[in-house]
Amino acid sequence: MRILTVDDSRTILAMLHHTLTNAGFEVLQAENGQIGLDVLKNEEVDVVITDINMPVMDGIEFIRQVRATGKHQSLPILILTTETSQDKRDQGRAAGGTGWIVKPFDPEKLISVINKVVH
Amino acid sequence: MSDLDEFKATYFDECSELLLELEEQFMAIQDGDRDADRLNAVFRAIHSIKGGGGAFGFDALVRFAHSFETLLDYVRDGRVELTEEVVVLCIRSVDLVADFVNAARTGEVLPAEYGATEKASFDALARGEAAETGGDAPGATDDLDEEFDIDFTPVSVDLDTDTPLSAAAPSAGGATRWLIDFAPYPTLYERANDPLLLFRELALLGRTTVTAKLEALPDLAGFDPFGVYCSWSIELASDKASEDAIREVFEFVDGDCAIAVTRLEALVEDEPASGDDLPSFAELAEAAKAERKFVPTGEPDAEPAVRIAPAISLAASAPAPGAAAESAGAAPRDAEDGTGAGKVPGMQSIRVDLDKVDRVVNMVGELVITQSMLTQQMDDAIRDRYQELVRGIEVLAQTTRGLQDAVMAIRAQPVKSVFSRLPRLVRELAGKTGKKIRLETIGENTEIDKTVIEQLSDPLTHMVRNSADHGIETSEERLARGKPETGTIRLSAEQAGGNILIVVEDDGQGIDRDRVLDLARERGVVGPDQQLTDEQIDNLIFAPGFSTASEVSDISGRGVGMDVVLSNIKKIGGSVHVRSWTGKGTRMTLRLPLTLAVLDVMLVRVAGSPYVVPLSSIVETIQNSRADFGHMPSGGKVLQVRGEYVQVVDLARRFELGSEQDDADRFVVLCEAEGNSKIALVVDDIIGQQQVVIKSLEENFERIDGIAGGTILGDGNVALIVDVQSLKTSNAHQNAA
Numbered sequence: 001m002r003i004l005t006v007d008d009s010r011t012i013l014a015m016l017h018h019t020l021t022n023a024g025f026e027v028l029q030a031e032n033g034q035i036g037l038d039v040l041k042n043e044e045v046d047v048v049i050t051d052i053n054m055p056v057m058d059g060i061e062f063i064r065q066v067r068a069t070g071k072h073q074s075l076p077i078l079i080l081t082t083e084t085s086q087d088k089r090d091q092g093r094a095a096g097g098t099g100w101i102v103k104p105f106d107p108e109k110l111i112s113v114i115n116k117v118v119h
Numbered sequence: 120m121s122d123l124d125e126f127k128a129t130y131f132d133e134c135s136e137l138l139l140e141l142e143e144q145f146m147a148i149q150d151g152d153r154d155a156d157r158l159n160a161v162f163r164a165i166h167s168i169k170g171g172g173g174a175f176g177f178d179a180l181v182r183f184a185h186s187f188e189t190l191l192d193y194v195r196d197g198r199v200e201l202t203e204e205v206v207v208l209c210i211r212s213v214d215l216v217a218d219f220v221n222a223a224r225t226g227e228v229l230p231a232e233y234g235a236t237e238k239a240s241f242d243a244l245a246r247g248e249a250a251e252t253g254g255d256a257p258g259a260t261d262d263l264d265e266e267f268d269i270d271f272t273p274v275s276v277d278l279d280t281d282t283p284l285s286a287a288a289p290s291a292g293g294a295t296r297w298l299i300d301f302a303p304y305p306t307l308y309e310r311a312n313d314p315l316l317l318f319r320e321l322a323l324l325g326r327t328t329v330t331a332k333l334e335a336l337p338d339l340a341g342f343d344p345f346g347v348y349c350s351w352s353i354e355l356a357s358d359k360a361s362e363d364a365i366r367e368v369f370e371f372v373d374g375d376c377a378i379a380v381t382r383l384e385a386l387v388e389d390e391p392a393s394g395d396d397l398p399s400f401a402e403l404a405e406a407a408k409a410e411r412k413f414v415p416t417g418e419p420d421a422e423p424a425v426r427i428a429p430a431i432s433l434a435a436s437a438p439a440p441g442a443a444a445e446s447a448g449a450a451p452r453d454a455e456d457g458t459g460a461g462k463v464p465g466m467q468s469i470r471v472d473l474d475k476v477d478r479v480v481n482m483v484g485e486l487v488i489t490q491s492m493l494t495q496q497m498d499d500a501i502r503d504r505y506q507e508l509v510r511g512i513e514v515l516a517q518t519t520r521g522l523q524d525a526v527m528a529i530r531a532q533p534v535k536s537v538f539s540r541l542p543r544l545v546r547e548l549a550g551k552t553g554k555k556i557r558l559e560t561i562g563e564n565t566e567i568d569k570t571v572i573e574q575l576s577d578p579l580t581h582m583v584r585n586s587a588d589h590g591i592e593t594s595e596e597r598l599a600r601g602k603p604e605t606g607t608i609r610l611s612a613e614q615a616g617g618n619i620l621i622v623v624e625d626d627g628q629g630i631d632r633d634r635v636l637d638l639a640r641e642r643g644v645v646g647p648d649q650q651l652t653d654e655q656i657d658n659l660i661f662a663p664g665f666s667t668a669s670e671v672s673d674i675s676g677r678g679v680g681m682d683v684v685l686s687n688i689k690k691i692g693g694s695v696h697v698r699s700w701t702g703k704g705t706r707m708t709l710r711l712p713l714t715l716a717v718l719d720v721m722l723v724r725v726a727g728s729p730y731v732v733p734l735s736s737i738v739e740t741i742q743n744s745r746a747d748f749g750h751m752p753s754g755g756k757v758l759q760v761r762g763e764y765v766q767v768v769d770l771a772r773r774f775e776l777g778s779e780q781d782d783a784d785r786f787v788v789l790c791e792a793e794g795n796s797k798i799a800l801v802v803d804d805i806i807g808q809q810q811v812v813i814k815s816l817e818e819n820f821e822r823i824d825g826i827a828g829g830t831i832l833g834d835g836n837v838a839l840i841v842d843v844q845s846l847k848t849s850n851a852h853q854n855a856a
Contacts, residue, residue, distance in 0.1 A: 008163065011130040011171040018122055053163045067309070076311045098311045099371035104174035116320055116371070117312070 001118065002026040002044065006036040006062065007051040007080065012103070016049065016080075019107045025114075033062025040066060047118055048077045049101065052088055060095050067096035076117035080105075123175075127224075130171040134220045137164040139539055141213045146542050149206050158195040161209070165191055168216060172223065180219040183234050186241040187212055199244050212237045294325065294358040296383035297365060302350035307375035314351065320368045325357025354383075473569070476529055483519075483526045484812035490519045491809075491833035531566035534612045534621070537575050538563045541583050545608060548587040555594050555604055556587055561611035567619050571711055574691045575621070578684040582623040582707050583608060585660075585681060590627030590705050600702065602626065621709040630699035632656045650762070657697045657705075661685040689844060694735060718830075720811050722838065723788065723802040726776035729838040730802070731811055731830060736790045736843045738797065740805060744783035758787060758799040765789065768846055769801040773825060790843045798847045809833075813840065 003025045005016045013029050020027045028043060030036035034057040036050065048066065052059035059079060066072045079092040079100040089100055101113050144161045147154075169184035191209075193199040215234045222229045299321070303314060318329050329351055336348045355365065365380050493512050502509050538560050545558040567575070591597075591606030598604055609624045636656050639645040644662045651659075660681050688695050693711040712718075712735075720731035721740075747759040748767065756767040767787070771777065788800045811830035816823060816839075827842035 009167045009171060010133050011126060011167075011174065014129050015126055015174060018126070053159075053166050055160065055163065073309070074311045074313075093310060093374075096310050103170050117316060119313075119316065 001046045002028060003114070004028045004030065004036060004039055004043070004045040004048045005050075005080075006030045006033060006048065006054070006059070008032055008054040009051070012051065012080070016110075019105075019110055022107070023111050033057030033059060033065070036062050037065055040069070040072065045075070047114055048075060049080050049114075050077060052079060052081045052092060060091050063092060063095040063097050078113065078117065127175060130175065131220065131224050133171065134168055137168055138213065138217050138220065139536075140164050141216075142543055143539055145206065145210045145213060148201070149210065153201060155195070158191070158201075162188065162191040162195055165216070168220065172220075175223070177219070177223040179229060179233070180216070180223050183212075183219055183238055184216060186238045186245075187216065189245050190241040193245050199247075205244065208237060208240055212241075294356045295360065297355040297357070297360060297362075298381040298383055299353040299355060299365065300350070300377075300379040300381075301353060301369070302377040303347055303372070304375050304377070305345070305347050307372050308347065310371075310375065312372050312375065317368060317372065318351075318353065321353060321355060321365070324360040324364060324368070325355050327356075328354040330354075350377075471529075476526075480526055480530065483523050486519055487523060487810075487812060488831050488833065490516055492835060495833040527568065528566075530569045532569050532572050533564045533566050534572065534575070534619075535563040537572055537579055538610060538612070540576065541579065541610060544580060544583060545587060548584065552588065553593065554587070554591050554606060556591055557605050557607050558583075559607060559609045561609065562613050565612040565614055565619060567612075567711065571619075571691050571693075574687055575709075575711070578687045578695075578709065579610075579621070579623070581681060581684045582709075583610070586623060586625040586627065586705065586707075590625040590629075592628050596628075619709075619711045621711065622706060623709075624704065624706045626704040629701040629703055629705055630657050630660065630697070632699075632701070635659050654698065657699045660697065661695060686844075689736075718811055718813050718840070719808065720830075720840070721788070721808055722806040722832070723786070724804040724806060725770045725774070725802050727803075728776075729806065729832060729836060730770065730841055731838050732788055732790065732800065732841045732843065733827075734808065738789045738791050741787045741789065742783070743785040743787060743801070746787045746799075758789070760789065760797075760799075763797070765797045765799045766847070767799045767801060770841070771801075771803070773846065796847060798843060800841065800843075800846070811838070811840075 001024070003020055005013055005020070005027060006029075007013050007016070008031055013031075017027045017029065028039055028045060030039050032054040033050070036048070037057070039045075040048075050059045050062055054062075057065075059081075063077050063079075066075065066077060076098040077096065079089065079097045080103060081088060081092075081100065089097075092100065098117050099113065101110060105113075141161055141164045144157045144164075148157055148161070165184055165188045169181055169188055172180040172184060187209075190199060190205075194201050194205065199205065212234070215237060219229065219234070221227075301314070301317075303312075307314075318327060321327055330353070332350045332352060333348065335350070336342075337346075342348075362380050362382070366378075369376070369378055490512075494516060497509060497512065541560075542558050545556050548554075549556040586608045591608070592600070592602075594604045597606060607626050609622070611620075611622045611624075613620050632653060636645065636651065636659070639656075639659045639662065640647060644659060645651060661684065685695050688709055688711070691711065693709055695707065695709055697705065697707045699705040718731075719734040721734055721737055723730050723732060741758075741760075749757045749759055749764070751757055756769075757764045758767050759765075784804075786802050786805050788802055788805075790798050790800060809832075811832070814829045814831065816826060816828050819829070823839075825842055825846050827840045827845075829837055829839050832838050
């Protein structure tokens, strides 16, 4: 199972990488939405986990563009954010986000949320 | 290092970068640039610092950052106006965030009220505006805190929830039955949610029986392949599920489906729910099939053909209903596969451990040596006989040089990383001295070797301090002299040949030469009758322990500033020069090597062995026969050169290699050490100039006084690098003793 993680924070990327690889996932990383789109062009992934606040291309636009790509209409996308203000989360969902993960996450919770959205 | 420590290290690393960025962005904002990108960037930076801090439980930091972030969020969407006052508060708060980060790193516990004033200001500002727009002002602070708490509420199915909240508690050990009616909307599928996964999740709570309701399925003619016609009713028997737990399963599809959860009566028979009892998806499908009421009206054989054809035409002509709504929203539909590729910026980078780069640098160094060794071995006879080989070696030489440049470029970094710390320093200094100072930076993208950059921070700080403290006058003085009220310090970097020039220039009062000279005489740095040029006097400020401030200020310190500059710069093979114009300003120029690994040297011979002297420290070379030696009463020897007496060190004697007699064929190498002091080295012969790769003596052998390191020459011999500064210092001690 491959997971694309998109976040501009190296710390978060490193922690996701650690947690997910320990759980047996293969992890791809991107520093912003634009790079995330590039990765998706060339790589097949099973789940995407993305931050919202990022430079160059934020998570909302990223999700929107992923969904606009025919082959990714059923790709689960989890929004990763500390943003509890409902509007950010709703924006992410309106753009096509499947679910969300609240930072800071503990490893078990993270895996259980991923299991919620993949076969 | 544990994983956690490693993450923390990454986090603190990242924080430093983010703080630097915050600093930069706010400076621009203060200068009136209210670009949305900047406001977003500062918000993101604080957001990231908070996010990472939360992961490690740095609560004080997170609390402060949270309030800060909220304010910035309001600022960027215009709810709070970015007044000068707010900007100042933000800049001060960046410093506080830095303190919090630092405390988190060192484990220091900051007082509880630390940053409380600023935090209160954030909250008040956020609240003040909220009152105008939202009208729920009184509770605003609480809302913030609440929201903050929610940040850390885990999102997951709580498997330990005992009894249902409903009044009718089940009998002990009895399972409760729930009926869940679930009808997805198209948006559920558009967001890549899948009912099957929800059923699987639900099955974790207990035993489920899923029934598909297909009444809504239209006739084939009216069938939209993207339409949603199926809904389900699920019966859940569980002794641990609560309505909350059930609703939590559907959390991600809230609003994307119609859902009703009804509690049925307790089961008479106690059926323990366990994972083994879960129906497989095959069973679920079977169950769905069995329940299926819909029978296609057409002939079974014809069905596939009929079903596929309209599906294709429909897909081609009409987009999914949700997608159509979306395109009306914001995202242009043409931003698909093809066009996206053209917009991708070509900035791709990887992070590489510095150790790995250094290993490459060292190996390239070896390669340079081997290559020059090969070149040296080629005499005319070989050249004539093996022309192909010679050509090959020439190409090798070229490629090696190219490789060396390329590798050095990897280590190169823009000086921006050092320059960007200085605006804050100037701001602080201006605040402390009450002067008005503006800092200009030019050429921040000039690249220098990373090691040089690291060594540059202290000297530059001292130089800028010196300009702000001693150079720039107070506003009154400046106005009285007909100068603009605000003083300017200009910081520039440029590449000049194999060097980087960094210039710190100010339009202040210039160096007070009379006072400098008086002080230098008073302190014995300059002899009573010694005549110095203006330039020589100016450069006295780099003499150890020299301070020209009439009062010792807490800014430039106690005269440890400028000599530190010189020693740091010399350490990395650079030099400092100062020029001053009375009443008009001072210019300090740092000349730095582009790279540290390769050194330009003069190769000399001492007692039959090769030694190298860094070219940057050599003033001139003189034949012994033409040198004007004098003897000191103590027995030491001095060289008289242009009215100056310079200590003489015979390297053969100094390194105890058997002292040779003074000989007219020998040479004197006049070198400049720190603080403009000179030393004359006597060597047997001068061989020539070349580039060498520096090898550490301490790493490979041990420290030797008077030797800065070693190098391997083209012929494979080892040559030691003469440490001019330590020779000068130890010689002074010997003379004093």
